[in-house]
Structures are given as structure tokens and as C-alpha cells.
Amino acid sequence: MNIRKLTIRKTGDYRELAPLFAAAGLENTERVPEGFRFGFAAEDENGALAGGAALVKAGNQYVLHDIAVTEALRGKGVGRRLLCSVMAAFQDMGAERVCLAAKAPAFFRNYGFSEIDADEVPGLFHCQECESFGTKCTPEFMVMELTKERLLFVDSCVSTHRSRTRQLCDAWIRRFRKEHPGAVTDIAMAEPGVVQPMDRELILLRNELIQQRDWEAPMFDLARQFRRADYILVGAPYWDCSFPSVLKIYIENIVVADLTFRETEQGYEGLCPCRELTYITTAGGPVGEMDLGYDYIRGVGRMLGIRNFREYRAEGLDIRGADVDGIMAETLEKINHG
Numbered sequence: 001m002n003i004r005k006l007t008i009r010k011t012g013d014y015r016e017l018a019p020l021f022a023a024a025g026l027e028n029t030e031r032v033p034e035g036f037r038f039g040f041a042a043e044d045e046n047g048a049l050a051g052g053a054a055l056v057k058a059g060n061q062y063v064l065h066d067i068a069v070t071e072a073l074r075g076k077g078v079g080r081r082l083l084c085s086v087m088a089a090f091q092d093m094g095a096e097r098v099c100l101a102a103k104a105p106a107f108f109r110n111y112g113f114s115e116i117d118a119d120e121v122p123g124l125f126h127c128q129e130c131e132s133f134g135t136k137c138t139p140e141f142m143v144m145e146l147t148k149e150r151l152l153f154v155d156s157c158v159s160t161h162r163s164r165t166r167q168l169c170d171a172w173i174r175r176f177r178k179e180h181p182g183a184v185t186d187i188a189m190a191e192p193g194v195v196q197p198m199d200r201e202l203i204l205l206r207n208e209l210i211q212q213r214d215w216e217a218p219m220f221d222l223a224r225q226f227r228r229a230d231y232i233l234v235g236a237p238y239w240d241c242s243f244p245s246v247l248k249i250y251i252e253n254i255v256v257a258d259l260t261f262r263e264t265e266q267g268y269e270g271l272c273p274c275r276e277l278t279y280i281t282t283a284g285g286p287v288g289e290m291d292l293g294y295d296y297i298r299g300v301g302r303m304l305g306i307r308n309f310r311e312y313r314a315e316g317l318d319i320r321g322a323d324v325d326g327i328m329a330e331t332l333e334k335i336n337h338g
């Protein structure tokens, strides 16, 4: 499975996900949980179910009732992608706090959840009534207090290997989460086949939707997601003096008149409230003045209303004899402390 081609679909049907939850050893999956709002189904490029999650609102409490990944696909990042979608959805629902009973607490701790005593979530979980409790199953009760802040990670790290750009992005996100506890991370995957280039038909459709001001149309999902972000991280390797073409395709999808910018008599007016856009890249050779990817992203960002930009760059990584670890460590140092 190519994790970059994973798609995450909202579903109102708990039963569609229940067999996956049961196979992953989650309890009480026979019945639709009380207060079930909706779920997410993660599907691979062939449409097969790779993971799922179920969101519950019990009274005024928001609960991540189930989240699981198909056994054969664990450890590839499906859970991480799912959790990001779940938390963004909870934030959209107005949640200020999300609770869960975790079998793998470390996974949730990485996102910003912390352990609490069971008596702090009375009546939310029925673990104590379950025969596996304390023997086969010893869950940790966890909670995350949400702020309204949202980070959008535009992941354009198309790569044949463990992307170095992506490693730098992961370090940046870890730092961001420390500095912004309670912020939610949303992910946009700029990947061929996942984002669509604008051809004649799509442009005609888009023009029609703009005319009707139908901003909820799926075609504008990425643009709405971009406009919703308080902080944006764009990660893209340095390709042919800029970045992979799929990032340009992503940009075509988010630059939408009257949604992310508008034309005025004085020129363009950006409609995106993002406070800062960070750009991370790695290059095989020297970059110098030819940083056209970052220049372009800043240009588009300004048009959309963003004023603050920052770049982290590791270059010269493919030069024969290069101290790759040293160059990466230097950039990581800047990301962690700069």
C-alpha cells in the first residue's frame, strides 16, 4: 500500500467499520454506540478498508470511541492520518476536550493526549463492566484539551525512499505541538492521483460552482481546509529548481476566487487568516539564489493574505562525500531551536 494514496472518507454507517474494530480487538462493537455522530473510513488506492474511526458525542462530552488499523497495514502511518482527520472534525464540531480509552497510549500521547483517572470521565466508558477489563485489556483513559488553533501540513514529500524533507517536517511538527498544545493538525496530501490537475472540464465546473457560490462542493474541500488553517507547513523536496509538480496542482486547487482570495479595484485581497507559513525543503545540490519553489510559495501565499513566511532548508545532500547526517543535524538544530 502507498500511504500517500490513502484517502479518508466520512461515513455515517458504524456497521461498515465494526468488523474492522472487532478484528483489532476493540470491545462493544456489536451495537452502534450511543451518541455516534459519524466515522471515518481510510481506504487504500484500491478502495480497500485500511482503517477506521468512530466519533461519539455523549451529552456534552466528545469521545473518540474507536480507532483501528487493519493488522497488515499497521506502522505505515494510517492511524496518524486518521487521528488527524478525527481531531480536525472534533474541532469543527466545537469540541473543547476529547476523551478516549487507549490500548496504545503512546500513539495518542504523541498527538497531545495525556492520561487521566477513570473517575474524571465518569459514565463515558463502560470498561469496568467488560469481562476483559484488567486482564486481556488494560486501557488508559486519556484526554486532550483543544484550542481553536489549527495547523495544516501540506505534505508534498513525493519520494522513493524515507524522505529527508519529511523527516524535517516531522521534527517541525513535534516542536509546533509543544509550543501550541491543544492545536489540531490537519493533513493535505499533495500526491499524484489524490489531487487533480485543472483541465478544461474541471475549470468549467469550478467556474459554475463559484458563480453559484457553492463553497461546500467537494471540489473546494482543499481550499476550505487551507482557509481554515492558522498555521501552514509546506514540505517539498527541491526538484528542478523548485518542487514536485504535484504541489503546483495542489495550489491550483486552493486558489479559488471569492473563497481564498478576491479581486478588488486595488488588486488581490487574500481571504486566508493563516498567521505564518513555513516551507521546508531538502536539495541534492546547492540552492543559492535558485530557491524558486520558496519564492513561488511566498508569492501565492501573499496573494491569499499570508504575511509571515519562514524557510528551513538542507542542501547539498546528494553531493558525493557530503556529510548527510551533519547537514541534516544542523537543519534539525535550527528547527528545534531556531
Ligand SMILES: Cc1cc2nc3c(=O)[nH]c(=O)nc-3n(C[C@H](O)[C@H](O)[C@H](O)COP(=O)(O)O)c2cc1C
Binding pocket: 157, 158, 159, 160, 161, 162, 163, 164, 165, 166, 237, 238, 239, 240, 241, 242, 282, 283, 284, 285, 286, 287, 317, 318
Ligand atoms: C525528480 C528530481 C529532481 C531533482 N532536482 C534537483 C535539482 O534541481 N537540484 C538539486 O539540487 N537536487 C535535485 N534533486 C535531488 C533532491 O533535491 C534531493 O535528493 C532531496 O533531498 C530529495 O528529498 P527527499 O529525501 O525528501 O525525497 C532532484 C531529485 C529528483 C527525484
